[in-house]
Amino acid sequence: MNERPPADAWRACYRELAPKLVLFARQWCREAADAEDVVQTAFVKFWKRQPEAQREHWPLLFAAVRSTALDHLRGTERRVRREAEPSVSVLREDATFFDGTVEQREDAALVEAALRELPPEQREVLVLRVWGGLTFAEAAATLGEPINTVTARYRYALEALRRQLKPYAHERF
Amino acid sequence: MNDSDLEDQLRSLRPAAPSPRLEERIAGHLSTTAAATTAGPRSGVLSPPANGRAGGWRGWRDLAWAAAGATAALAVGAFLAPSDPAVTALAAAPAALPAAAEETAFEPAGTTRELLAAEDSTQLLETSEGLVREVRYSFLERHAWTNPQTGARMEVEVPRQDVYLVPVSLQ
Numbered sequence: 001m002n003e004r005p006p007a008d009a010w011r012a013c014y015r016e017l018a019p020k021l022v023l024f025a026r027q028w029c030r031e032a033a034d035a036e037d038v039v040q041t042a043f044v045k046f047w048k049r050q051p052e053a054q055r056e057h058w059p060l061l062f063a064a065v066r067s068t069a070l071d072h073l074r075g076t077e078r079r080v081r082r083e084a085e086p087s088v089s090v091l092r093e094d095a096t097f098f099d100g101t102v103e104q105r106e107d108a109a110l111v112e113a114a115l116r117e118l119p120p121e122q123r124e125v126l127v128l129r130v131w132g133g134l135t136f137a138e139a140a141a142t143l144g145e146p147i148n149t150v151t152a153r154y155r156y157a158l159e160a161l162r163r164q165l166k167p168y169a170h171e172r173f
Numbered sequence: 174m175n176d177s178d179l180e181d182q183l184r185s186l187r188p189a190a191p192s193p194r195l196e197e198r199i200a201g202h203l204s205t206t207a208a209a210t211t212a213g214p215r216s217g218v219l220s221p222p223a224n225g226r227a228g229g230w231r232g233w234r235d236l237a238w239a240a241a242g243a244t245a246a247l248a249v250g251a252f253l254a255p256s257d258p259a260v261t262a263l264a265a266a267p268a269a270l271p272a273a274a275e276e277t278a279f280e281p282a283g284t285t286r287e288l289l290a291a292e293d294s295t296q297l298l299e300t301s302e303g304l305v306r307e308v309r310y311s312f313l314e315r316h317a318w319t320n321p322q323t324g325a326r327m328e329v330e331v332p333r334q335d336v337y338l339v340p341v342s343l344q
Contacts, residue, residue: 010203014196017207022195023188036195044202049289056293059310063288070285096184108186130183137339141310144286146335158176 010047017058020132021065023097027124028069030076035069042068062080062128066142084155114164122157125150279327282317286333289313297341305338 018039025035025042042064050057097115098108115123128139136154140147294307312333319326 007204008200010199011196014199018191018195019188022191032189036191040195040198040202046191056291058261059291060288063286067285067287070283074283096189099189100187104186107182111183111186126183127260130180131186131188137308137337140337141288141291141308141335144288144312144335147339155176158179162179165179 009051010043010053013047013053014043017061019099022130024062024124024127025065025069026097027120027127028066028073034072034076038069038072039065046068058132059134059142062132062134062138062142063144066124110165110168111161114161117164118157118160122153122160125153126157126161129154149169208266239301278320278322279318279325280321282319282326284317285315287313287315298338300338302340303342308339310335310337 021039021043022032022035025038026032029035029038039085043061045068046061046064047053052062055062063131094106096108097112098104100108115126118126124143125139128134129136132139134142136147136151140150142151184308187265290311292309292311294309297304297306312335314333316331317326318328318330
């Protein structure tokens with residue numbers, strides 16, 4: 001007989017993935033608070049379907065966050081058009097992407113600025129792979145793209161980052 | 174600096190922690206759901222329906238109820254339908270015109286794809302490029318159209334399955 005998982009089994013998954021999921025959601029959300037709302041919606045929806053989620057289900061969770069974030073973005077764009085704001089900046093600097101010591105914050109600011117310059121399809125692959133900890137196959141499943149496409153985007157993203165960070169390479173990168 | 178060094182540098186940065194309130198909010202949502210649910214866990218949304226006599230009987234019983242419902246709806250519709258041909262034409266005309274106009278006014282509003290399940294096969298397959306294992310991902314694609322004039326939204330959900338062959342290295 002299968003035993004039901006404990007009621008708070010989700011907490012271990014949440015504590016391991018929450019910062020990664022919020023960072024992933026921030027690729028589409030203007031503000032950190034919006035990204036957290038997206039993660040909340042996606043996580044609750046995911047956990048109701050997968051109460052015994054394991055490591056192999058993580059791509060499902062990232063995909064749920066992406067889907068919810070895109071819905072959120074579309075809603076935001078509609079609202080902005082309705083309110084006739086002059087422009088929408090998808091990524092706004094209201095909170096940083098990374099935590100760290102004072103020294104790390106300088107590196108983090110450089111990397112964050114470089115990330116903002118990347119094309120969205122390259123940025124999401126990089127975030128999934130580097131900070132989300134997904135394999136290429138998992139990232140491909142999350143994004144619904146062929147694995148070769150995802151691998152190529154990752155290479156392009158790394159190359160672009162290297163170019164952007166080159167001026168600081170003698171100090172850090 | 175090569176790719177590996179750059180990746181290491183990037184990985185040394187930790188994604189910013191979310192606010193403590195996020196965990197509380199999720200806990201609140203999940204606890205209310207758990208309290209409302211008395212059945213067992215519902216993992217595996219794409220699990221196949223139960224086979225065998227019980228499942229078959231349920232299917233026939235549901236079909237019978239559906240047929241009975243449809244018959245009842247037709248009977249009520251026939252009873253309530255106007256018998257005067259002029260009244261019928263008047264009643265049908267206003268519905269037909271906007272329908273045709275709205276049909277042309279719908280615009281694609283995007284497509285999303287939700288990953289529902291991932292199945293990683295433990296069985297290895299031999300191909301011309303070596304051993305591979307099959308990873309099967311099930312998606313639900315949602316195609317949406319909106320009518321900007323009326324705000325009406327139409328969504329179609331399409332199930333989809335992608336199969337990846339992942340090379341396996343035996344060491």
